[in-house]
Amino acid sequence: MLKRFRLEEPGSVEEAAELLARYGESAKVYAGGTELLLAMKEGLIRYERLINIKQIPDLDQIKLGDGVLRIGALSTHRSLAGSAPLKERLPAFVRMEENVANIRVREVGTIGGNLCFAEPHADPGTLLLVLGAKLTAEKASARREIPIEKFFVGAYETCLEEDEILTGIEMPLAPARSSLAYLKFGYLERPSVGVAVFLALDGEGKSVTDARVAVGCVGPTPKRIEEAESLLKGKGLQDASQALGRAGEVAARASDAISDLHGSQDYKEHIVQVLLKRTFQQAYGRCQSGGESQGELHG
Amino acid sequence: MGDVNQAGRARESCMAKAMSKRAHGQLIPISLTINGALSEIEVEPHELLLDVVRERLGLTGAKRSCDVQVCGACTVLLDGRPVSSCTLLAFEARGREVLTIEGLAQNGKLHxxxxxxxxxxxxxxxxxxxxxxxxxxxxxxxxxxxxxxxxxxxxxxxxxxxxxxxxxxxxxxxxxxxxxxx
Missing domain, CATH: 1.10.150.120 ([2Fe-2S]-binding domain)
Known part of the structure; x- marks a missing residue:
């Protein structure tokens, strides 16, 4: 059962930030509630006030411009999965969103809420890491951009200040002959392992000019694994393919996998290696099949 | 007869207690359409749509089961889209259409x-x-x-x-x- 709380419904980001500053730890931002309400029902956390930010206009917009896709923090998983500009420019992101939790969670849950709750077993953070996304955080008098790799501090913990609100996410569109893939594995409701790969090939499609690798769900936060990336970057395709096994080992070790209900550390590390190979192959396949056209990012 | 009166009084006092308890919280007036009929009610912020639908409106088709949005037994449609009513605050239904299984048959004819x-x-x-x-x-x-x-x-x-x-x-x-x- 939910304990009683008061509801505040600010009409602007400034107003919401002022409420957060005024009530401190006794208040929490509420958007879709798909994570927050579960924890509150369990009695794991309690707030005297929830601040519903869904009355603030324009925080659910999805816009394309200046080589960047801007997503409002209040975009639901469903609206992201159905967004025309995202489908055209970032299909791998759409596929990830189509498979978040289930249809009811996607209907209500927001991308901003997903990131801010920082539940380790989540999909979006891992993919945003290889996209080089930037998050916009606002408070009453200030606004800053946070690179996604600085955002997650620990399980259920982000770098947001007490009176800061995540308002948007910016994803740069990638250059020609590049693509993206995300694969996850799990047998529970939430994913147990998630791996994302971003690949860029040279003009002839024969060597890897850029590679980014991120692993999520296995440890406290999703992580970019640069050591694994450097094993793939600048290599001819054959060499890069041969280095995948080693890159997988490196990624598994660096992922900070822990043993929990989703599996033992060893098991998760093994799955990371398997998924890294498959994600790389998928990303590579997409690079070949049209990743080059019009500088689009084909996922 | 005396017993019936007593039971009635007990029920009334129980309801009065419930009412006074309710009055302690913040009340949000909402109007929503439930299975085609407009309903104007007051809800507290923490009330869940499932409880409002089952306990206050008497529509028991939606079930509380997993209580964590995994199983779908509490599904109702909000503006035509499925939501987990066990984890949806009731005030979120303001100005919207709720359809439960009880509202699906039309004029006695099953969907x-x-x-x-x-x-x-x-x-x-x-x-x-x-x-x-x-x-x-x-x-x-x-x-x-x-x-x-x-x-x-x-x-x-x-x-x-x-x-x-x-x-x-x-x-x-x-x-x-x-x-x-x-």
Missing amino acids: PLQDAFIEHGGFQCGFCTPGMILTAKTLLDENPDPTEEEVIHFMQGNICRCTGYKKIIESITAAAKKMKKK
Whole structure:
């Protein structure tokens, strides 16, 4: 059962930030509630006030411009999965969103809420890491951009200040002959392992000019694994393919996998290696099949 | 007779207590449409849609089961889309249309999905059925001719412990065919 709380419904980001500053730890931002309400029902956390930010206009917009896709923090998983500009420019992101939790969670849950709750077993953070996304955080008098790799501090913990609100996410569109893939594995409701790969090939499609690798769900936060990336970057395709096994080992070790209900550390590390190979192959396949056209990012 | 009066008084005092308890919290007046009928009620911020629908409106088709948005037994449609009413604050229904399984039959005639679930054995114990049928309704409203994969992907969050799902998929596919003919 939910304990009683008061509801505040600010009409602007400034107003919401002022409420957060005024009530401190006794208040929490509420958007879709798909994570927050579960924890509150369990009695794991309690707030005297929830601040519903869904009355603030324009925080659910999805816009394309200046080589960047801007997503409002209040975009639901469903609206992201159905967004025309995202489908055209970032299909791998759409596929990830189509498979978040289930249809009811996607209907209500927001991308901003997903990131801010920082539940380790989540999909979006891992993919945003290889996209080089930037998050916009606002408070009453200030606004800053946070690179996604600085955002997650620990399980259920982000770098947001007490009176800061995540308002948007910016994803740069990638250059020609590049693509993206995300694969996850799990047998529970939430994913147990998630791996994302971003690949860029040279003009002839024969060597890897850029590679980014991120692993999520296995440890406290999703992580970019640069050591694994450097094993793939600048290599001819054959060499890069041969280095995948080693890159997988490196990624598994660096992922900070822990043993929990989703599996033992060893098991998760093994799955990371398997998924890294498959994600790389998928990303590579997409690079070949049209990743080059019009500088689009084909996922 | 005395006993009846006593019971009546006890009930009244119980209700009065409940009312006074309610009066301590913040009240949000909302108007919503439930199964086609406009309803004006006051809810407290922490009240869940499932409790309002079951306890205050007496519509018990939606069930509390997993309570963590995994099973789909509490599914109701909000503006035509499935939500977990066990984890949706009731005030979120303000100004919106709620459809529960009780509102699906029209003028005493079952919806084609309901017919199909009966004809094709799409349920056994029936606990998941309201959620299954409502979710399937959204699917067919949006995609009148889904492939089997599309049915499975859409219905993935609704759990059935009896049928093994095959009969449910058959029922939905059969309903889709029937609805297309009309």
